[in-house]
Amino acid sequence: MELAQYAEPKQTRSRFQNGLDQLRDCLIAMSRNAEHAVELAIEAYQLRDSERCEAVLQLERKINEDERHIDEIAIELLAMQQPMAIDLRFVAACMKINADLERVGDEAVSIARRSLNELKLPEAKLPVSIDEMAKAVAGMIRRALDAFVSKNAELANVVLEMDDIVDRMNMECCQAMVQVMKESTEVTEQALDALIVSKNLERVADHATNIAEDVIFWVRGIDVRHNATRPQVS
Amino acid sequence: MELAQYAEPKQTRSRFQNGLDQLRDCLIAMSRNAEHAVELAIEAYQLRDSERCEAVLQLERKINEDERHIDEIAIELLAMQQPMAIDLRFVAACMKINADLERVGDEAVSIARRSLNELKLPEAKLPVSIDEMAKAVAGMIRRALDAFVSKNAELANVVLEMDDIVDRMNMECCQAMVQVMKESTEVTEQALDALIVSKNLERVADHATNIAEDVIFWVRGIDVRHNATRPQVS
Numbered sequence: 001m002e003l004a005q006y007a008e009p010k011q012t013r014s015r016f017q018n019g020l021d022q023l024r025d026c027l028i029a030m031s032r033n034a035e036h037a038v039e040l041a042i043e044a045y046q047l048r049d050s051e052r053c054e055a056v057l058q059l060e061r062k063i064n065e066d067e068r069h070i071d072e073i074a075i076e077l078l079a080m081q082q083p084m085a086i087d088l089r090f091v092a093a094c095m096k097i098n099a100d101l102e103r104v105g106d107e108a109v110s111i112a113r114r115s116l117n118e119l120k121l122p123e124a125k126l127p128v129s130i131d132e133m134a135k136a137v138a139g140m141i142r143r144a145l146d147a148f149v150s151k152n153a154e155l156a157n158v159v160l161e162m163d164d165i166v167d168r169m170n171m172e173c174c175q176a177m178v179q180v181m182k183e184s185t186e187v188t189e190q191a192l193d194a195l196i197v198s199k200n201l202e203r204v205a206d207h208a209t210n211i212a213e214d215v216i217f218w219v220r221g222i223d224v225r226h227n228a229t230r231p232q233v234s
Numbered sequence: 235m236e237l238a239q240y241a242e243p244k245q246t247r248s249r250f251q252n253g254l255d256q257l258r259d260c261l262i263a264m265s266r267n268a269e270h271a272v273e274l275a276i277e278a279y280q281l282r283d284s285e286r287c288e289a290v291l292q293l294e295r296k297i298n299e300d301e302r303h304i305d306e307i308a309i310e311l312l313a314m315q316q317p318m319a320i321d322l323r324f325v326a327a328c329m330k331i332n333a334d335l336e337r338v339g340d341e342a343v344s345i346a347r348r349s350l351n352e353l354k355l356p357e358a359k360l361p362v363s364i365d366e367m368a369k370a371v372a373g374m375i376r377r378a379l380d381a382f383v384s385k386n387a388e389l390a391n392v393v394l395e396m397d398d399i400v401d402r403m404n405m406e407c408c409q410a411m412v413q414v415m416k417e418s419t420e421v422t423e424q425a426l427d428a429l430i431v432s433k434n435l436e437r438v439a440d441h442a443t444n445i446a447e448d449v450i451f452w453v454r455g456i457d458v459r460h461n462a463t464r465p466q467v468s
Contacts, residue, residue, distance in 0.1 A: 071326065075326050078325075085313060095329060095330070178426060181415050182419045185419060195426075
């Protein structure tokens with residue numbers, strides 16, 4: 001009888017640990033899809049390629065499925081009895097990161113839609129470097145997920161700093177595109193598309209920032225878990 | 235000894251139930267702040283009022299505090315042992331609604347920033363009805379939260395239908411503003427501000443849609459709780 005009592009929690013813990021690993025792996029796979037969706041969308045915009053636009057729409061459907069699956073895994077894990085506080089923080093962080101990655105997919109779709117709109121318009125040479133901004137944003141998503149995988153709050157902090165750079169790039173792009181719209185009305189729509197793509201990228205950067213903040217919330221939870229003051233539910 | 239064994243779960247359940255009520259009440263209070271922030275931001279934009287802009291920024295800080303507080307309550311609740319599956323779905327839905335409401339606050343701030351930008355520019359008469367769109371969007375947030383409070387999946391479905399109307403309004407606004415930018419370059423920036431405010435409102439509508447979907451997820455959980463197939467954590 002005593003043996004059975006000891007055996008059960010061990011088995012439960014092991015199943016719980018497997019579930020946590022599965023949750024992390026699914027989230028990493030989803031983040032690759034989200035990152036790839038943004039890359040594809042930017043390529044579609046720059047190369048004026050409708051096939052890549054279609055690929056983004058397909059990938060976003062996959063990302064939406066990923067989101068639902070990850071939420072279900074998270075809820076199943078939470079349904080297991082008495083997970084430790086740090087595991088709860090991990091699961092909560094995963095649910096929040098999940099929501100952000102799903103919205104990265106939405107931004108990729110928005111960029112793909114702009115790209116499809118561009119196909120109807122003559123190609124315009126605009127004084128803007130979407131490519132540079134896209135690289136900076138991709139670096140933020142990559143680093144935010146690296147911080148998640150390696151439980152590295154310092155790396156997560158780097159992502160927060162990078163957000164300011166992307167914000168500045170977006171502001172410069174907006175100013176340049178307003179100038180173009182004022183001076184060259186024949187490319188108003190193309191300049192507006194560039195401005196919107198820039199804003200989409202800036203939002204992807206915001207999501208990467210949210211993810212980095214969630215990683216810090218989780219990792220700091222690890223650091224302070226014995227001293228943390230927890231809110232009282234009345 | 236037997237009495238104590240029976241007393242403990244009852245007490246825990248009651249404390250848990252109080253916690254669920256607290257979570258719901260906090261979320262309702264936060265939703266009022268988020269809705270008010272959007273209203274204030276639209277008033278600020280229409281009345282060219284910097285004081286209302288400042289009020290939006292203050293309210294958004296309060297909304298961010300609300301978000302953290304609600305997450306902490308949710309995690310505390312999840313830390314209690316063996317909550318029922320339907321309660322877990324409720325807590326998970328609250329966490330997702332929480333994230334959406336926080337982003338509604340962000341959109342209100344973005345509108346307030348556009349309003350501050352407008353103060354630097356001459357007033358322009360534009361062929362766009364931001365007011366009508368703002369009313370539709372406010373109705374969506376209100377109904378999404380009503381659906382949450384009354385556990386009403388049908389009302390949540392109405393919100394999903396309203397999203398199409400707001401999307402159409404946004405598209406019409408964008409087309410009209412592009413036309414203005416092409417024809418009247420002296421008001422390019424004002425037309426761009428209107429276009430961005432319209433896109434912000436469309437995103438608020440997206441968040442209301444997300445909230446309605448979360449309500450449906452939760453309420454369907456209630457309906458199917460005896461038949462539900464739950465995912466297996468390997």
